[in-house]
Amino acid sequence: MTGDMGYTDYREVLALPENYKPADVIRNYKKRMKQLLIEISENRQADDRRDHYLLLMAQLNAAFYILRDRQRGETYLLERNEVMRMEEEWRTATGKGDAGEEDVLRRKYDQALRNFLAKYMEEFVLEAGRDPECVENSGWDSVHERLAGRILRQYRQQRYHEIHERLPYFEVSAPDIDWETRSSFVEELLEGSIPE
Amino acid sequence: MSNPPETPAQDYEALLDECLAYAVAEGDIVNFRLLFMPASPFRKDSPEDASTPKYDYLFPETTDTPRYREALSLIQQEDISRFIREQLDRKGPPKLPWQAVLALGDNAARLGKYTAAAQAYELLRVRRRIQDIVLDKADERLNRGEIAAAVRGYTIALGLQYDYAAFPEPLPAVPDYQERAPALHSVYPASTEQTLSLQEDAVLCKAALNYLLPYAEFSGRLEQAAPETRIQFTAALIRGLDHDWAAFAEVFRKAAQLTANYQPVFDKLNAFRPDIIEVLAEPPLDPAILPELRTIPQMLSRASAANHEWWHYIKTMAYHHPGAALFVSRQRLSATEEIVVPRIRPDSALAKALELAG
Numbered sequence: 001m002t003g004d005m006g007y008t009d010y011r012e013v014l015a016l017p018e019n020y021k022p023a024d025v026i027r028n029y030k031k032r033m034k035q036l037l038i039e040i041s042e043n044r045q046a047d048d049r050r051d052h053y054l055l056l057m058a059q060l061n062a063a064f065y066i067l068r069d070r071q072r073g074e075t076y077l078l079e080r081n082e083v084m085r086m087e088e089e090w091r092t093a094t095g096k097g098d099a100g101e102e103d104v105l106r107r108k109y110d111q112a113l114r115n116f117l118a119k120y121m122e123e124f125v126l127e128a129g130r131d132p133e134c135v136e137n138s139g140w141d142s143v144h145e146r147l148a149g150r151i152l153r154q155y156r157q158q159r160y161h162e163i164h165e166r167l168p169y170f171e172v173s174a175p176d177i178d179w180e181t182r183s184s185f186v187e188e189l190l191e192g193s194i195p196e
Numbered sequence: 197m198s199n200p201p202e203t204p205a206q207d208y209e210a211l212l213d214e215c216l217a218y219a220v221a222e223g224d225i226v227n228f229r230l231l232f233m234p235a236s237p238f239r240k241d242s243p244e245d246a247s248t249p250k251y252d253y254l255f256p257e258t259t260d261t262p263r264y265r266e267a268l269s270l271i272q273q274e275d276i277s278r279f280i281r282e283q284l285d286r287k288g289p290p291k292l293p294w295q296a297v298l299a300l301g302d303n304a305a306r307l308g309k310y311t312a313a314a315q316a317y318e319l320l321r322v323r324r325r326i327q328d329i330v331l332d333k334a335d336e337r338l339n340r341g342e343i344a345a346a347v348r349g350y351t352i353a354l355g356l357q358y359d360y361a362a363f364p365e366p367l368p369a370v371p372d373y374q375e376r377a378p379a380l381h382s383v384y385p386a387s388t389e390q391t392l393s394l395q396e397d398a399v400l401c402k403a404a405l406n407y408l409l410p411y412a413e414f415s416g417r418l419e420q421a422a423p424e425t426r427i428q429f430t431a432a433l434i435r436g437l438d439h440d441w442a443a444f445a446e447v448f449r450k451a452a453q454l455t456a457n458y459q460p461v462f463d464k465l466n467a468f469r470p471d472i473i474e475v476l477a478e479p480p481l482d483p484a485i486l487p488e489l490r491t492i493p494q495m496l497s498r499a500s501a502a503n504h505e506w507w508h509y510i511k512t513m514a515y516h517h518p519g520a521a522l523f524v525s526r527q528r529l530s531a532t533e534e535i536v537v538p539r540i541r542p543d544s545a546l547a548k549a550l551e552l553a554g
Contacts (some may be wrong), residue, residue, distance in 0.1 A: 150361050153361045164321075169321075172320060174294065177320070184324070186333050
C-alpha cells in the first residue's frame with residue numbers, strides 16, 4: 001500500500017507543493033517525463049519491465065492532463081476527498097449492530113470507489129494519451145494505448161483490492177490465521193500426500 | 197378415500213451441516229456460497245427446499261471419509277454452527293465463517309482444485325501470502341535437489357494466481373498455453389538461429405520457463421538455479437503440467453522419424469524466399485509426398501483433419517500438451533502452405549529427459 005491509501009494522488013505523482021500553480025504542473029511533468037524516458041533508454045532490461053514503464057508513463061500523462069486544467073483538477077480532488085469520506089463513514093458504521101445501514105453505506109462506498117478508480121485510473125489515463133501535449137512529450141502512440149488497456153485494468157483492480165485489504169471484512173468473518181500452521185500445510189502440499 | 201402418505205419430517209439442521217461439510221471437504225466454493233445466498237434452500241425466507249431431489253448434488257454420496265468427517269466436526273463446532281445460523285437468518289448479505297472457508301481452500305488445494313482454492317484464499321485476503329510461502333518452500337526444495345516437490349510447489353503457486361485484469365471482475369487465472377504458444381513461433385524459422393527448439397538447452401529452458409510460468413515473479417526466481425537443475429526442473433514441470441506426456445513423446449518420436457526422411461527437401465525449401473518457390477523451374481517438392489507431410493502436424497496435435505493452418509496445430513497441441521509447442525517448428529511447403537514438424541537438437545539434455553530423442 002502506498003502513502004496515498006490506494007487513492008492515487010496525482011499531486012504526488014508530479015511532486016507538486018500544496019499550493020501548486022499551473023506552471024508547476026507543466027515544469028514538473030516535463031522534467032519527470034524526461035527523466036523517465038532517459039531511464040528507459042538507459043535500462044538494458046527495459047523490455048522485461050515494459051509494463052512497469054508503460055504504467056509510469058501513463059500516470060505522468062494522466063497527472064499532467066488532470067491537474068493542468070483547473071476545473072478538471074478541482075473535480076478530481078473533490079471526488080477523491082468524497083470517496084475517502086465515504087470510506088470513513090462506512091468504517092464508523094461497522095460494528096454498531098445495524099447490519100442494514102452498514103450494508104447500504106458499504107455499497108454506496110463501493111460504487112463510488114469503483115467509479116473513481118475507473119474514471120481516474122483508466123478512462124482519463126487513456127484520454128491523456130491522446131492529448132497533443134502528452135503525445136509530444138511522452139511519444140505515446142496507438143501501440144502504447146493498445147498495451148495500456150490491459151495494464152491499466154489490472155492496475156485499477158489491484159488498487160481496488162489493495163484498498164479492500166485494509167477495510168473491514170464483509171464477505172467473511174474476520175480471520176485469525178495461524179501462519180505457522182499455514183507453513184506446515186504448505187509443506188504437506190509439497191509432499192503431495194492427499195488424504196482420503 | 198385414503199389419505200396420502202405422510203412425508204417424514206426433515207431435520208434441516210442436520211441437512212445443512214451435511215451440505216456445508218460436503219462443500220468444505222470437496223473444496224467446492226460454488227456450492228458453499230450457494231448455501232448462504234438469498235435463494236439458498238436453507239434460508240427460512242427462501243421458497244427453495246433442500247429435501248427436493250434437485251438439490252441432491254449438494255449432499256455427499258459417502259460420509260465415510262476422514263476429510264468429510266473432519267469438515268463435519270468443524271461445521272458442528274458450537275461457535276461456527278451458531279455463526280452460520282445467524283448469517284442464514286440475517287437480512288442482507290451474509291458473512292461466511294472464515295474457519296470453514298480456510299478449510300475449504302485447503303481441501304481444494306489438496307485436491308488440485310486450484311481455482312477454488314484461490315477464490316477461498318482471496319476471500320480471506322491471504323492468497324498472495326500463501327502463494328509466497330509456497331514459492332519460498334518450493335525454492336528451498338529446489339536447492340535441496342528435490343525437483344518433484346519444487347515442481348509441485350510452482351504448479352500450486354501458478355494455480356493460485358489471480359487475474360486482476362479479467363472482465364468484469366478479477367478471477368483466478370487459468371492456463372492459456374493455447375493462446376500463447378503461437379507467439380513462440382511468430383517468426384518463420386528460416387535458419388537454425390531462428391528455430392527455438394534448436395537452441396542450446398540454456399536458451400530453450402529460459403524460453404520454456406517464461407512460457408510455462410508466465411509471470412516474472414515466478415520464472416525470475418529460477419534464474420539463479422544451476423543449469424543442470426534448470427533442465428531437470430523444466431523437464432519435470434513439462435511432465436507435471438501434462439499427465440499424458442509419455443503418449444505424446446511416443447507420437448513425437450514417430451513424427452520425428454518421418455520428418456527426418458524429408459529433411460533435405462525442407463532444407464531446399466528454406467533456402468528460398470516464399471515468393472521465389474512459386475516461380476522455380478523445378479519445384480523443390482514432389483506433390484505426391486504432400487499428403488504424407490500433412491499427416492505430421494495432424495499426428496502431433498491429434499487434429500481431426502490435415503488441412504489446418506500451422507497456428508491451429510500449435511494451439512491444439514499446446515492445449516493438450518503445453519510443453520509440446522517448445523519442440524516443434526513451422527515448415528513451409530509452398531508460398532501459401534506451412535505445416536508443423538518436430539525439431540530437436542540431437543545433443544539436447546532437455547529433449548532426452550523428456551524422451552523426445554529417438
